[in-house]
Amino acid sequence: MAQPRVTRIALATLPTPLESGGKLQSGANLWVKRDDLTGLGVGGNKARKLEFLCAEALDNDATCLVTVGAAQSNHCRMTAAAGARLNLPTHLVLSGKKPKNLEGNQMLSSMFGAHLHHTGLDANDWSNLELARAELTEKLICDGQRPHSIPIGGSTAVGAIGYANAFDEIILQCNLQNFAADAIVFTTSSGGTHAGLVAGLLRDRANNPKRIQPKIIGIGVAKGVAMSARLIADLANQTLNLLGETAHATVDDVIIDPNYMGADYALPTQAAADATTWAAHRGAWVLDPVYSAKGFSGLLGRDANGDFGVDSNIVFIHTGGLPSLFVMH
């Protein structure tokens, strides 16, 4: 088989557990993949991407990391944690104004030693946030640094390899527990998690043509990339290319459910609040209001709509997000 042309540096605690979640309302079995427990800087999905993104930074002899996100970005917090672990100064370009007191992810990012750059921009204004990242990157280059500059959510093909590998990890754990997953459901925003899972599935299908593959279902929580099947298929193809695979993703491989975002990114929904209570009571799983609770509300909503068969096996990837629970609104 073709060898990956990318390197990885260990930052996450892997494999994460796959826990039984009992029965859903329909009689389907719920499984919870605990990617909230990846360890790096209190955990979450970005640790898997950062293992590849930071290896790329070290390969390029970077002297610092730069990335960008919403004011309460988990990706920024985890990049700050990776910077601390690797002794690389880390710059975070954030939406919103500088708050009086740092809370949640910003408090942790600052604790990890990152430099916070508050732009005053709206969290949905991805193009100007990316422009601000490009400007800061330029400035650091002019100052004699070699920044490794990472786009929103770490959603490059290199980052997505983390989730191509997570797909294999999930399938192996399902096999070990004697079941086959019928669907893998998760929260999608900047699209890297989704693209990586699609790439992982297509690689597995090429290697094991007889295996019945799960549906990959992303629950969209932002109006950006997550809502574009075309962009996610393109990113999956770039990921497959880096992995040396010839499999090809099309828009038909990408299922995005936009029905659980509510009015906008980070605005609360009743379904997410109910899903949070359900998950806390059922398995002491702690969901966050911006990402994982909306994703899980999508799983519960689709189950209530009859999407999952009796005794089918549905894996929810808990992508993390704990720190924003502690932010005063």
Ligand SMILES: Cc1ncc(COP(=O)(O)O)c(C=O)c1O
């Ligand atoms: C907790 C959490 N879940 C899910 C996601 C979505 O992942 P992706 O950006 O790869 O679509 C994010 C992204 O920021 C996140 O922080």
